[in-house]
Amino acid sequence: MRKFFTVIGGMGSLATESYIHLLNERTPSKKDQDYLDYILVNHSTVPDRTAHILDHSKPSFLPPLVEDIKQQSLLKPEFMVMICNTAHYYYKELQAATDIPLIHMPHMTVSVMKDKYPNAKKIGLIATKGTIADHIYEDEIKEAGFEFSMGDQEIRDQVESLIYDDIKIKGKVDAAKYYDILKTMHDKFECDVIVLGCTELSYAQEKAPDHPYNVADGQSIIVDKSIELGQKIRRGEKIDYTQIYK
Incomplete structure (x- = not known):
């Protein structure tokens, strides 16, 4: 296979499944051959990203991701995307491990x-x-010039519960909890837009999109960018990866 891209996922698998579903759903197609060519690495045993960031004595997720990046680089994809916001903690180290462009999801989202x-x-x-x-x-x-809020400890605890208790552990979205979080961020903390800074929250947005709040969904955004770039490489267009965030 030539002119393809690589998806580094599995952090977690439901969020990665959401990315793939949206990718295929949004790709303009009338036949099998219209879909994009890509390789999915669903590396579910990558150590917990948050646990390591908060306590560096916990197993690091950097070595297995570097291994994934290097393995995929041997296959020569045109670019890579990593379906985990938190894993971008080591973005510089991961990009340094390959000459293949690794799209920076948080930067693109903003x-x-x-x-x-x-x-x-x-x-x-x-x-x-x-x-x-x-x-x-x-x-x-x-850096983009906006005021910023993360809410308070109560709202952060609700977010953690939605991500871990509901989605990662139970495999389902508590829509009422998700809506309450968005409402609180909008009403109490006066946020015009709420960034979904975790792909499990993107999964929540996919499953429970019926709310009136403005969200910036990194996974949805990188889906659209994957399609745009995937179609360009299929057409043989040369891509300036330094300009893709503009």
Whole structure:
């Protein structure tokens, strides 16, 4: 197979399944051959990202992801996407392990959000403790010129419960809890847009999209970018990967 891309996933598998479902659903197609060519690496045994970020004595997720990146690089994909926001903690180290472009999901999310909501003033972030601790999204949002809020401890605990208790453990979305989180971020913390800084939250958005709040969904955004780039490489177009976030 030539002119394909690689998806580094499995963190977690339901979120990766959501990415693949949206990718195939949104790809314009009338026959089998219209779909995109890609390889999925569903590496579900990668150590917990948040646990390591909060306590570096816990197993690191960097070595297995570097191994994945290097293995896939031997196959020469055109680009790679990594379906986990928190894993971007080691983005620089992962990109340094290969010459293949690795798309930066948090950076892309904020770039697209800035274009889509130019009048927004305050941006909320809901995410894992790891993503909050590593400041990936916080730095991107502030650099883009927005005010920023992560809510309070009560809302962060609700987010953790939705991600871990409901989606990762039970394999289902508590829609009422998800809606309450968005409502609180909008009403109490006055956020014009809420960034879904975890792919499990993207899974929640896919399963429970019926709400009135503006969200910036990194997984949905990278799905669209994957389709755009995948179609370009199929047509043989040369891509300037330094410009894809603009």
